[in-house]
Amino acid sequence: MGQNNTQANQHAHSGFPWSHVFGFILSLALTFLAVYVALYTSLPLSTILTSIIAMALAQAALQLIMFMHLKEGEGVTQTIAVIFSFFIAIVTVVGTVWIFFSM
Known part of the structure; x- marks a missing residue:
């Protein structure tokens, strides 16, 4: 039984880590979107703050799931x-x- 788990873990971690690359690109996109909203839009301050907080929470959840392996x-x-x-x-x-x- 323990040998099957070891083989499953080795198989799960072989190959290119596409999920990490996707998570990294999505994190960068959220960061650049927050910078764009803050610096280059003429939205009201409350809308800017609300959107930045929403993007920060989305990025925190993304990093917990993709990089911190919360679901594993x-x-x-x-x-x-x-x-x-x-x-x-x-x-x-x-x-x-x-x-x-x-x-």
């Missing part, structure tokens, strides 16, 4: 790791905003 993990350990990562990210952002506004 096993149960509780990966879930706890993702929750802890979100906690660290939220603490970092909230702490930074708090420091900026308290200066």
Whole structure:
């Protein structure tokens, strides 16, 4: 049984990583689209911010799925790791905003 899993993993990781290339190109497209919306459009500020936040969330989900292999993990350990990562990210952002506004 263990030998079958090893063979399946070797087969799954052989060949060119097209999904990683696709994820990278999509990440670049989302980044350049956000820059274009921010710098070269005359949309209202609230629309620009909303679109940038939507693209940032899409890129975060894309990177979790494509590069962090979120859908390939096993149960509780990966879930706890993702929750802890979100906690660290939220603490970092909230702490930074708090420091900026308290200066």
